[in-house]
Amino acid sequence: MDISVVIPLLNEEESLKELHDWIVSVMQSNSFSYEILFIDDGSTDKSWDTIKKLASINTNVRGIRFLRNFGKSQALNAGFAKADGDVIITMDADLQDSPEEIPELYNLINSGDFDLVSGWKKKRYDSVISKNIPSKLFNWAARRTSGVKLNDFNCGLKAYNKIVIKTIDVYGEMHRYIPVLAKSAGFSKIGEKVVQHQPRKYGHTKFGMSRFINGFLDLMTVWFISRFGRRPMHLFGALGVLMFIIGFGFAAYLGIDKLFINPTGRLITDRPQFFIALATMIIGVQFFIAGFIGELILRTKRQQQRYYINEEINTTD
Incomplete structure (x- = not known):
């Protein structure tokens, strides 16, 4: 035809x-x-x-x-x-x-x-x-x-x-x-x-x-x-690494400052850098988890019916 x-x-x-x-x-x-x-x-x-x-x-x-x-x-x-x-x-x-x-x-x-x-x-x-x-x-x-x-x-x-x-x-x-x-x-x-x-x-x-x-x-x-679509971890993993590095960098800065530079200064938990470090590391872990879930879904997904036919005329499989 x-x-x-x-x-x-x-x-x-x-x-x-x-x-x-x-x-x-x-x-x-x-x-x-x-x-x-x-x-x-x-x-x-x-x-x-x-x-x-x-x-x-x-x-x-x-x-x-x-x-x-x-x-x-x-x-x-x-x-x-x-x-x-x-x-x-x-x-x-x-x-x-x-x-x-x-x-x-x-x-x-x-x-x-x-x-x-x-x-x-x-x-x-x-x-x-x-x-x-x-x-x-x-x-x-x-x-x-x-x-x-x-x-x-x-x-x-x-x-x-x-x-x-x-x-x-x-x-x-x-x-x-x-x-x-x-x-x-x-x-x-x-x-x-x-x-x-x-x-x-x-x-x-x-x-x-x-x-x-x-x-x-x-x-x-x-x-x-x-x-x-075939490699979601490449996106979410990269974002997760970036966010985790940012958070780890702030955490390392706070630790070094508290231990060696200003040990008598205010508490780490009173400094805004602490919350930035905490939030970015949590977000980084979440991106990693999203990437892993995406990879699992990609490997286990099944075809689902997206519409339902009521009648057909002159059609064949």
Whole structure:
């Protein structure tokens, strides 16, 4: 199979039929073999009924329905697990991503020049204050922190070589950082393509300003995992050694001063250096313990189910 189109969605019943017909038109005009995977992330409208109708008339449509809303990352993870195409295209269900971009994205991946190609909505139709400016700040911080030189980490329109999505693990709210996760896994051929961004035609956005706050927090998580996820003791141990050395230095100074320089002076416990020494040595020990616990968790962790599927259509294990 040439292409799998993975579409996570939440309450997008109005746009699904139009999006399906648009994708099918593009696939047929380019003679692609394809599948469309709709992942219903706990919709409360008639999105799932629409998906079932589409699947009944088009056997290339596959559907996954979560028991409740688990988040976009979990929806993508479920779609990636079921995708069979050589090239996987992800897009949002709100018609703001154009299926007309699919052939060029496919060719970029199929050529072997790229493992992953991310869309760049250079011209946006979103609110400047609530979305554009925060998005620019977020993308700048993501570039500086991750080292991945992309202009638009948040763009839902991306293309992947199949091996990428079968290797990386998308969890939490890490869908924004799939290129960073891919780079951390060893996929260095990451590209970017300017794509058309369209005004929202139906409904309203499901993401508020909180996504940027969560995004920055997730960025710190990605930074930590990419650098110390396999060796947490290297970070916590180094901090522990530093804090313990500082504390031991103050303690040694107090001891030498009391024994040899000013034995009749005030008590050690009356001096602020004593509390600095005590606090820093305790913190140093705590960092060491955190590092050891991190190493133990890393070696004993088990895969946990992060979402629960209610129904599936035309899917196989």
